[in-house]
Amino acid sequence: MLHIIKIGGNVIDKESDLKHFLSELAQIPEPKILVHGGGKLATDLSQRLGIESQMIDGRRVTDAETLKIVSMVYAGWINKHVVAQLQALGASAIGLSGADADSIRATKRPPKNGIDYGWVGDVSPENVNTTHINGLLEAGLLPVFCPITHDGQGQLLNTNADTIAASLAKALSQTQAVKLIYCFEKQGVLSDAKNEDSVISFIDTATYADLKTRGVVSGGMIPKLDNAFDALAAGVHTVVIGQAQDIKILATANNTKGTSIRK
Amino acid sequence: MLHIIKIGGNVIDKESDLKHFLSELAQIPEPKILVHGGGKLATDLSQRLGIESQMIDGRRVTDAETLKIVSMVYAGWINKHVVAQLQALGASAIGLSGADADSIRATKRPPKNGIDYGWVGDVSPENVNTTHINGLLEAGLLPVFCPITHDGQGQLLNTNADTIAASLAKALSQTQAVKLIYCFEKQGVLSDAKNEDSVISFIDTATYADLKTRGVVSGGMIPKLDNAFDALAAGVHTVVIGQAQDIKILATANNTKGTSIRK
Numbered sequence: 001m002l003h004i005i006k007i008g009g010n011v012i013d014k015e016s017d018l019k020h021f022l023s024e025l026a027q028i029p030e031p032k033i034l035v036h037g038g039g040k041l042a043t044d045l046s047q048r049l050g051i052e053s054q055m056i057d058g059r060r061v062t063d064a065e066t067l068k069i070v071s072m073v074y075a076g077w078i079n080k081h082v083v084a085q086l087q088a089l090g091a092s093a094i095g096l097s098g099a100d101a102d103s104i105r106a107t108k109r110p111p112k113n114g115i116d117y118g119w120v121g122d123v124s125p126e127n128v129n130t131t132h133i134n135g136l137l138e139a140g141l142l143p144v145f146c147p148i149t150h151d152g153q154g155q156l157l158n159t160n161a162d163t164i165a166a167s168l169a170k171a172l173s174q175t176q177a178v179k180l181i182y183c184f185e186k187q188g189v190l191s192d193a194k195n196e197d198s199v200i201s202f203i204d205t206a207t208y209a210d211l212k213t214r215g216v217v218s219g220g221m222i223p224k225l226d227n228a229f230d231a232l233a234a235g236v237h238t239v240v241i242g243q244a245q246d247i248k249i250l251a252t253a254n255n256t257k258g259t260s261i262r263k
Numbered sequence: 264m265l266h267i268i269k270i271g272g273n274v275i276d277k278e279s280d281l282k283h284f285l286s287e288l289a290q291i292p293e294p295k296i297l298v299h300g301g302g303k304l305a306t307d308l309s310q311r312l313g314i315e316s317q318m319i320d321g322r323r324v325t326d327a328e329t330l331k332i333v334s335m336v337y338a339g340w341i342n343k344h345v346v347a348q349l350q351a352l353g354a355s356a357i358g359l360s361g362a363d364a365d366s367i368r369a370t371k372r373p374p375k376n377g378i379d380y381g382w383v384g385d386v387s388p389e390n391v392n393t394t395h396i397n398g399l400l401e402a403g404l405l406p407v408f409c410p411i412t413h414d415g416q417g418q419l420l421n422t423n424a425d426t427i428a429a430s431l432a433k434a435l436s437q438t439q440a441v442k443l444i445y446c447f448e449k450q451g452v453l454s455d456a457k458n459e460d461s462v463i464s465f466i467d468t469a470t471y472a473d474l475k476t477r478g479v480v481s482g483g484m485i486p487k488l489d490n491a492f493d494a495l496a497a498g499v500h501t502v503v504i505g506q507a508q509d510i511k512i513l514a515t516a517n518n519t520k521g522t523s524i525r526k
Binding site: 048049068071072073074075076077079080081083084085087088092093094095096097099100101102132135139141148150152153154155156 | 311312331334335336337338339340342343344346347348350351355356357358359360362363364365395398402404411413415416417418419
């Protein structure tokens with residue numbers, strides 16, 4: 001089963017966490033794809049360069065200068081740093097942006113209600129060019145995607161890593177079984193937000209409806225789970241939500257950690 | 264015939280030159296690999312960040328901060344910018360550092376005579392992993408290498424683009440005919456340094472000895488030509504030295520521009 005694993009900035013930012021995660025990842029025997037987010041480095045670099053980040057509703061506007069910075073930080077430093085570490089761990093990683101091998105195209109997000117997010121791209125599974133990605137997997141390589149894509153017209157675009165992971169999973173599940181693993185801060189979907197140990201180990205369509213009705217899941221967890229069910233509807237075998245440090249367990253067939261989501 | 268083409272900072276730094284070069288490159292029908300140098304952007308970024316570049320004999324010392332900057336600029340911005348442009352031109356490029364697919368390993372240059380260049384790597388043809396590079400070429404992709412490699416132990420290394428191009432050419436010529444094209448500022452090797460039109464169109468071992476004896480070639484041209492003959496001795500079919508703007512002509516079998524060097 002192909003494993004598509006997404007890690008966020010929280011793992012990238014802490015070198016010891018990243019090291020531990022990568023050493024566990026390298027030990028997963030199945031074919032896999034890693035998608036990484038950005039982390040604080042881009043914000044730090046912008047600040048050091050005196051470039052003000054314009055934020056709208058908590059989202060960064062990607063002007064030309066910011067695009068250059070995120071391309072440098074995500075595709076340059078983070079991506080190559082991760083690839084070199086994986087090589088040292090015996091996993092032959094290959095770092096990619098969506099422009100590489102034309103693997104993921106995106107559409108520049110059009111301004112809406114007067115809000116222009118700039119050079120931000122939206123992807124969908126139809127924008128994933130599976131031929132070359134499957135070729136890399138067949139060659140035994142571990143593709144590592146950074147959250148930068150392109151529009152096919154020469155323009156790079158800043159793109160959400162969660163959506164990249166979901167689009168890859170949906171597109172690649174047309175020809176193989178895919179397990180999509182989202183690593184985030186918590187151990188999984190909690191039945192009690194205040195209790196880190198209250199992980200719900202399994203959710204399907206029926207239990208999800210029940211959990212929503214009873215108000216057990218709410219807030220930011222709803223769009224996350226909606227996206228998971230959306231991926232399942234598009235053919236993804238299983239979605240798992242858990243912590244990066246548990247990746248080896250999350251990747252096993254009967255994972256004893258994290259929340260598994262199936263139709 | 265596989266074409267391995269190296270461009271330097273002078274092409275990277277001028278957007279209009281780069282655009283023209285890439286549009287010509289995309290039209291070359293043969294399989295090809297592009298190797299690009301760094302350009303002024305890394306120096307500019309260092310200055311804006313207030314990081315002083317320590318130079319020894321005109322060469323930059325790569326400390327940890329500088330390594331981060333060159334990785335960001337070369338592997339992040341320049342590499343992805345070039346790849347996205349090539350995609351728009353219909354050439355399916357894939358950007359690579361030496362760490363990607365473990366394609367080029369390097370050895371950290373040991374301090375010599377008390378001079379330590381820091382995180383600088385030296386490559387040789389034995390460090391080129393031809394399996395995956397040939398796989399990418401067979402898949403119809405155009406590998407675009409930036410001058411960043413790794414040591415196989417997780418460490419990225421700043422590496423000379425000329426040496427990367429030569430090492431790739433030597434290693435890949437073991438299984439196929441390779442033409443190595445070095446783009447530089449002049450139209451070719453000149454018989455009269457003051458006359459840009461005095462390009463020597465062909466040099467072989469005998470004529471090279473003669474040119475040296477008569478003092479026609481001297482100075483910085485000697486190591487360049489020595490490297491060319493070194494590549495030929497290792498199995499490279501032809502080395503061509505010329506200008507980036509002439510790339511389409513330089514890549515033809517009977518190039519009417521540039522200097523062709525054969526054994």
